[in-house]
Amino acid sequence: MAEDIDQPPARTRSSRRARAGATIADVAREAGVSLMTVSRVMNGKANVREETRERVQNAIAALNYSPSAAARNLAAASEIRIGLLYSNPSAGYLNEFLVGSLEQAARTNVQLVVQLCERPQERAAIVRRLIDSGIDGLILPPPLCDAQDIHRLVQQHAVPAVAVASGQPASFLSSVNVDDRAAAEAMTRHLMDLGHRRIGFIAGNPDQTASSLRLQGYRDALEAGGLDFEPDLVVPGLFTYRSGLEATQRLLALAPAPTAIFASNDDMAAAAVSVAHRMGLDVPGDVAVVGFDDAPQATTTWPELTTIRQPIADMSRAAVQQLVDDIRAAREGRRPALRHLQMAFELIRRESDAAA
Amino acid sequence: MAEDIDQPPARTRSSRRARAGATIADVAREAGVSLMTVSRVMNGKANVREETRERVQNAIAALNYSPSAAARNLAAASEIRIGLLYSNPSAGYLNEFLVGSLEQAARTNVQLVVQLCERPQERAAIVRRLIDSGIDGLILPPPLCDAQDIHRLVQQHAVPAVAVASGQPASFLSSVNVDDRAAAEAMTRHLMDLGHRRIGFIAGNPDQTASSLRLQGYRDALEAGGLDFEPDLVVPGLFTYRSGLEATQRLLALAPAPTAIFASNDDMAAAAVSVAHRMGLDVPGDVAVVGFDDAPQATTTWPELTTIRQPIADMSRAAVQQLVDDIRAAREGRRPALRHLQMAFELIRRESDAAA
DNA sequence: CGGAGTCACGATAGCGCTATCCCTATCGTT
DNA sequence: AACGATAGGGATAGCGCTATCGTGACTCCG
Numbered sequence: 001m002a003e004d005i006d007q008p009p010a011r012t013r014s015s016r017r018a019r020a021g022a023t024i025a026d027v028a029r030e031a032g033v034s035l036m037t038v039s040r041v042m043n044g045k046a047n048v049r050e051e052t053r054e055r056v057q058n059a060i061a062a063l064n065y066s067p068s069a070a071a072r073n074l075a076a077a078s079e080i081r082i083g084l085l086y087s088n089p090s091a092g093y094l095n096e097f098l099v100g101s102l103e104q105a106a107r108t109n110v111q112l113v114v115q116l117c118e119r120p121q122e123r124a125a126i127v128r129r130l131i132d133s134g135i136d137g138l139i140l141p142p143p144l145c146d147a148q149d150i151h152r153l154v155q156q157h158a159v160p161a162v163a164v165a166s167g168q169p170a171s172f173l174s175s176v177n178v179d180d181r182a183a184a185e186a187m188t189r190h191l192m193d194l195g196h197r198r199i200g201f202i203a204g205n206p207d208q209t210a211s212s213l214r215l216q217g218y219r220d221a222l223e224a225g226g227l228d229f230e231p232d233l234v235v236p237g238l239f240t241y242r243s244g245l246e247a248t249q250r251l252l253a254l255a256p257a258p259t260a261i262f263a264s265n266d267d268m269a270a271a272a273v274s275v276a277h278r279m280g281l282d283v284p285g286d287v288a289v290v291g292f293d294d295a296p297q298a299t300t301t302w303p304e305l306t307t308i309r310q311p312i313a314d315m316s317r318a319a320v321q322q323l324v325d326d327i328r329a330a331r332e333g334r335r336p337a338l339r340h341l342q343m344a345f346e347l348i349r350r351e352s353d354a355a356a
Numbered sequence: 357m358a359e360d361i362d363q364p365p366a367r368t369r370s371s372r373r374a375r376a377g378a379t380i381a382d383v384a385r386e387a388g389v390s391l392m393t394v395s396r397v398m399n400g401k402a403n404v405r406e407e408t409r410e411r412v413q414n415a416i417a418a419l420n421y422s423p424s425a426a427a428r429n430l431a432a433a434s435e436i437r438i439g440l441l442y443s444n445p446s447a448g449y450l451n452e453f454l455v456g457s458l459e460q461a462a463r464t465n466v467q468l469v470v471q472l473c474e475r476p477q478e479r480a481a482i483v484r485r486l487i488d489s490g491i492d493g494l495i496l497p498p499p500l501c502d503a504q505d506i507h508r509l510v511q512q513h514a515v516p517a518v519a520v521a522s523g524q525p526a527s528f529l530s531s532v533n534v535d536d537r538a539a540a541e542a543m544t545r546h547l548m549d550l551g552h553r554r555i556g557f558i559a560g561n562p563d564q565t566a567s568s569l570r571l572q573g574y575r576d577a578l579e580a581g582g583l584d585f586e587p588d589l590v591v592p593g594l595f596t597y598r599s600g601l602e603a604t605q606r607l608l609a610l611a612p613a614p615t616a617i618f619a620s621n622d623d624m625a626a627a628a629v630s631v632a633h634r635m636g637l638d639v640p641g642d643v644a645v646v647g648f649d650d651a652p653q654a655t656t657t658w659p660e661l662t663t664i665r666q667p668i669a670d671m672s673r674a675a676v677q678q679l680v681d682d683i684r685a686a687r688e689g690r691r692p693a694l695r696h697l698q699m700a701f702e703l704i705r706r707e708s709d710a711a712a
Numbered sequence: 713c714g715g716a717g718t719c720a721c722g723a724t725a726g727c728g729c730t731a732t733c734c735c736t737a738t739c740g741t742t
Numbered sequence: 743a744a745c746g747a748t749a750g751g752g753a754t755a756g757c758g759c760t761a762t763c764g765t766g767a768c769t770c771c772g
């Protein structure tokens with residue numbers, strides 16, 4: 001045997017080995033194959049015999065091996081950094097969004113840079129800095145998905161980006177949404193089915209394109225049901241609790257008052273409930289109130305809100321996936337295949353609505 | 357000049373170079389120094405002349421260089437992965453917590469693994485899997501900071517961990533909190549200063565050690581102010597909106613009813629406001645209501661809640677920092693210096709309290 | 713004035729992995 | 743039988759950075 005001849009010269013310097021765990025070399029030795037074969041198995045490449053694959057996988061399990069993300073990135077020259085810009089959407093939204101994207105980022109071995117991007121006058125500078133620092137792509141949750149200045153930068157620098165929950169995503173972006181129009185239509189129809197004929201609508205922030213789609217859905221449902229659209233029943237809002245307070249006061253001051261209020265998000269719906277209560281009205285006995293988003297407010301309000309649930313975590317997961325695909329495509333010289341995903345919403349019936 | 361002799365043999369294989377940006381070699385060339393000097397500057401090592409440091413920094417700026425996290429981790433043998441376990445605290449809390457820790461994780465170049473750890477019966481398995489996969493440390497926000505089964509695993513496997521906002525952190529953990537007792541005392545004193553003599557207290561979930569500290573603060577303030585502690589005025593709660601509803605009903609059914617209600621968190625305080633309104637009581641005219649945490653609910657309620665603000669993002673940043681220090685210490689064979697940080701809280705006065 | 717100590721900095725060898733190139737055994741084809 | 747085609751798998755060279763050690767230029771002191 002030539003085993004001792006093969007040994008490398010004794011290391012005089014102390015080893016710099018860091019990982020407590022096994023390395024790919026250990027696995028290769030254990031399985032009796034080369035490093036590359038182990039690597040192939042781990043990356044699911046095709047040209048490995050089933051039997052070999054199993055042997056390697058057993059070795060991996062036996063040694064409790066988990067690959068070093070750092071080494072993989074470095075070797076594959078595929079370090080991907082994705083910027084996730086956010087600007088104070090409701091806490092619940094951001095939260096679920098973050099969890100979904102973090103999970104997907106970990107799964108696909110990309111680094112997520114989470115950046116607050118609050119004040120409009122600083123936005124451009126922040127995005128520019130990210131781009132300059134070599135970010136590989138951007139995720140734009142609402143309301144940033146509709147920000148013109150960010151769009152311009154993205155297009156100028158040809159940075160792959162995904163808009164989430166934008167009403168009408170720019171042509172050079174991938175996007176992930178639910179069908180806001182259809183969802184609002186379904187909710188309005190639901191109220192009509194309960195017998196409501198005067199349905200107040202609190203619109204969302206006009207700067208977000210989803211707002212007008214929700215309004216459109218409301219109008220479509222009225223029309224389909226043979227009800228006249230009454231401009232007085234639509235009042236402006238900004239997606240904030242405070243704006244919901246004011247909007248509801250206007251609606252309930254109408255004569256005759258609406259028997260149902262459809263707020264464009266849950267914050268405003270919660271505000272509507274609060275105003276109704278303070279006016280001595282019962283919800284849903286005197287007015288039904290429904291929201292949109294299924295934010296935490298929906299269940300920390302009494303009565304709990306009937307609302308539209310968006311699969312936010314799934315959407316953010318999909319957004320990361322799409323972005324990574326686009327980035328890899330661009331790196332390989334392929335044209336990224338912009339895709340516009342539409343995910344299913346769900347009408348969640350709780351206790352804030354009832355027959356008219 | 358020997359410049360052309362120095363050139364490496366023409367590369368026949370295509371370069372595997374990935375980064376669009378500059379590498380440390382580019383910076384070194386630009387600044388006219390060696391790689392190591394650049395590395396030293398970037399890591400803030402002491403033994404570099406001020407003049408050289410500046411030259412390097414200029415080169416870095418000129419090339420808009422940013423180092424590859426993957427390469428740094430690999431070379432320094434210092435890849436650190438931290439597990440952040442969470443279990444459905446309020447969305448606002450988790451949110452701020454995540455943002456803070458993500459930021460600090462990015463800054464210190466460690467990888468954050470965010471893990472949902474909801475159901476008690478699965479917790480142990482999840483934590484064990486994380487540990488087996490070679491996680492280097494754990495962050496335990498409430499309520500997991502007080503979970504006995506997790507504590508046991510952490511101690512058994514000697515995994516560095518930091519408990520955040522635990523009332524009485526286990527002896528083998530580092531911790532970061534605010535002084536819950538002092539904060540509750542301050543809030544109670546605030547109500548007493550406003551002239552309230554009958555102050556209802558809604559306790560928090562007894563499984564979380566912070567709950568009893570908040571109650572203790574309430575009692576301490578009463579005693580210091582010469583008021584008798586009245587057991588009837590303290591009702592149990594679970595930190596949930598729903599439990600706040602019930603607790604408030606009990607408090608307001610008392611005769612005489614309290615003129616102020618101190619809820620152990622904002623969810624329950626929001627519930628208290630809701631119940632008061634439905635009973636036709638004005639807040640704060642008929643009852644003052646105050647909360648704890650400064651969660652989003654505090655400002656999406658009318659009237660906005662007076663509450664105690666914890667610097668959650670700062671706390672999570674500190675937790676990550678502490679954990680990284682502990683991990684590095686352990687790797688170098690030093691004993692980690694367990695530390696118990698206490699950060700400043702703030703009483704935020706809004707519109708839900710008034711003189712008795 | 714020579715040797716020890718200090719300081720700023722350079723040369724080099726990896727960190728753990730994958731891309732690339734290359735070799736071998738096996739098969740079908742003529 | 744000779745040939746190319748095609749798996750399946752090995753050897754090697756980096757990816758971009760830092761740890762370690764080496765080196766020359768200074769200081770300091772007996």
